[in-house]
Amino acid sequence: MIIEEMTMPEFEAGLKRCRTVYLPFGSCEEHGSHLPLSTDTIEAYEVGKRAAERIPLFVAPPIHYGSCRSTSCHPGTVSISTGTLKAILKDLVRSFRAQGMKNFVVLTGHAGGSHKMALQDAGEEMIVEFDDINVAVVTEFDLAKEAGAPLIETRGDAHAGEIETSRILHSHPQLVKGTAPEEYPSFPNGILVRDKRSFWPGGVWGNPAKATAEKGRKLETIVADRVVELVKTLESRAW
Template sequence: MLLEEMTMAEFEEGLSTCRTAYIPFGSVEEHGRHLPLSTDTIEAYEVGKRAAEKVPLFIAPPIHYGSCRSTSRHPGTVSISTTTLKALLKDIVRSLHLHGIVNFIVLTGHAGGSHKMALQDAGEEILLELPDINVAVVTEYDLAKEAGAHLVETPGDAHAGEIETSRILHSHPHLVKGTSPEEYPTFPKGILVRDKRSFWPGGVWGDPARATAEKGRLLETLVAEKIVELVKTLESRRW
C-alpha cells in the first residue's frame, strides 16, 4: 500500500488489516559517473514495494535526503545534518502513530556511518517516547551484501560498484549512463580531511563493470524477502 497513492478512505480501510509502516530513507548523493544521485532512494523504495506484494504493509513516501559526509565534496551530493535527519524520522513516526500505526520498519538505502547512527538513535529515542510501538532500523546495503553474498564477485564492493549498479540496471536501466572505473579509496586513519574527494576522486567503491540486471533482480528479491521476515518478526510480539 503506497501512501502517496492512497485516498483517505483507502488508508482508513487499510488500517483494518495492517498496523505496520515501512519508511524508506535515501539520499541525494553522487554514485560515480554512471548512476543517478537518487540511487539510494530508488533501492530503498523498490524493496519496500516488493515486500508489500507479499505482506500487508504501508509504504511511506521516501525521504530523499540523508547525511552524506564522505561524498560531501562530490558534485551533486546534497547533505542534511544528523539533527535534521533524526527530527524527520521522529516526526514521521509520531504522525503515523496518531493514525494507529504501531510497527515501524525504517530502512535506509544510504549506508553512511553517521547517517545510520542518527537513524538508530532516533529509533531508540522514539521507542522510549511511545511505549506501544515497535521499531526496526536496517540498512538496505547490509541486507543486500549478506543475502546476496553468493552473487557478488567483487571483494569489498560497497558504493556505486557491482551491487548498486546491478540494482539500478534492473529497476531503472534508463538511468544508468555507461559505467565508471573500478576504485577502492583509502582515507587516512584517524584524520578528518576537509576535501574527501581528493582521496576518493571517482566516487566509486567497487567494480561497476561486473554488474548485471539479473544480479540486480535477484538481489532486490532477496532483500525484499528479508523485509517480509522482519515484518512478521516485528508483528509477532512487543519488543
C-alpha cells in the same frame, strides 16, 4: 499499500489489515559517473514496494535526503545534518502513530555511518517515548551484502559498484549511463579530511563492470524477502 497513491478512505480501510509502516530513507548523493544521484532512494523504495506485494504493508513516500559525509565534496551530493535527520524520523513516527501505526520498519538505502546512527538514535528515543510501538532500523546495503554474498564477485564492494549498479540496471535501466572505472579509495586512518574528493576522485567503491540486471533482480528479491521476515518478526510480539 503505497501511501502516496492512496486515497483517504483507502488508507482508513488499510488500517483494518495492517498497522505496520515501511519508511524508506535515501539520499541525494553522487554515485559515480554512471548512476543517478537518487540511487539510494530508488533502492530503498523499490524494496518496500516488492515487500508490500507479498504481505499487508504500508509503504511511506521516501525521504530523498540523508547525512552524507564521505561524499560531501563530490558534485551533486546534497546533505542534511544528523540532527535534522533524527527530527524527520521522530516526527514521522509520531504522526504515523497518531494515524494508528504500531510497527515501524526504517530501511535506509544510504549506509553512511553517521546517517545510520542518527536513525538508530531516533528509533531508540521513540521506543522510550512510546511504549506501544516497535521500531526496526536496517540498511539496504547490509541486507543485500549479507544475503546476496554468493552473487557478488567484487570483494569489498560498497558504493556505486557491482551491487548498486546491478540494482539500478534492474529497476531503472534508463538511468544508468554506461559504467565507471573500478575504484577502492583509502582515507588516512583517524584523520578528518577536508577535501574528501582528493582521496576518492571517481566516487565509486567497487567494480561497476561486474554488474548485471539479473544480479539486480535477484538482489532486490533477496532484500525484499528479508524485509518481509523482519515485518513478521516485528509484528509477532512487543519488543
